[in-house]
Amino acid sequence: MKNFRKKDFPVSDLRRFIEPGPIVLVSSHWKGKNNIMTMGWHMVMDYSTIGCFIWDQNHSCEMIRKSKECVVNVPTYDIIRKVIGIGNSTGAEIDKFDKFGLTAEKAGKVKAPLIKECYANFECRLVDTSLIRKYSLFVFEVVKAHAAVAPRFPRTIHYRGEGRFMVSGKEVDYARYFKPDML
């Protein structure tokens, strides 16, 4: 398990990590308890806004709805077994930080904890609750962002359903083919 050294980075760099579509771990805090859920249905909605599908059967759903906060954490391939275990268990029965040997770190702007073992962490505030009932869609504003300084290109995991994942491959730079104002 990697011990990442992290630094703050601009919240508007959200897309660098989220737009490629990795599985993320969503951590939350409510009434003295922490929880974590595994989530694959999310999107960048603006340069510092992220939309997340959180089903009302998830124990995290009420915790996030009530606290109006969470942290979106980006795990890497080396902890895939923990990611799966977190998705296959419920915070109603266990303390997932304890069960899966993960470290809850204090965040800067929200009470939900950062997961230390994840490559990047986005502290989020719930800014729109109007789409929760119809679409289970939570709209979050990222208020603080942290990411590891190395490696430059993390091996993220991308879910395909049925227990199969795509592991992120090589990074390629095609900036020279873009119109300058499209970068």
Add this chain to the structure above:
Amino acid sequence: MKNFRKKDFPVSDLRRFIEPGPIVLVSSHWKGKNNIMTMGWHMVMDYSTIGCFIWDQNHSCEMIRKSKECVVNVPTYDIIRKVIGIGNSTGAEIDKFDKFGLTAEKAGKVKAPLIKECYANFECRLVDTSLIRKYSLFVFEVVKAHAAVAPRFPRTIHYRGEGRFMVSGKEVDYARYFKPDML
């Protein structure tokens, strides 16, 4: 450029291609004209529903809003230069199928064309327009799906911003670690 042989597959298998987060090409048809746009901000919203961010400055926006249809096409790494070119030009000035040497194929259930050179094609109907003004968010129901029979694992491209992409890497099967009812 690959010449994919395709077959229909269940629309509920949408997540296999979309949940990993690839850049997609959105094709549309309105008043006798076809168009294509490049899009990276999307999410699975249900097993046959996809949400897409389509900015009102995109020429495609009005075409899709009026026709209430589109096709979401998944390109592979071998046509990345076309994907960038499509994102850097506007359908108000050029015919993108012609300019980028792509083939418009007749779809089964919508008037928007399939892009033959893409690995997978999802025919979509616009089912919710209420989030367009506030979030540029189009909610589509996938009504017909097509995908190449080979290769089994396409090399998709995932945008990170600033001209950089992640190319999909290896496929791993962890189904044995899932609870059966979570698969």
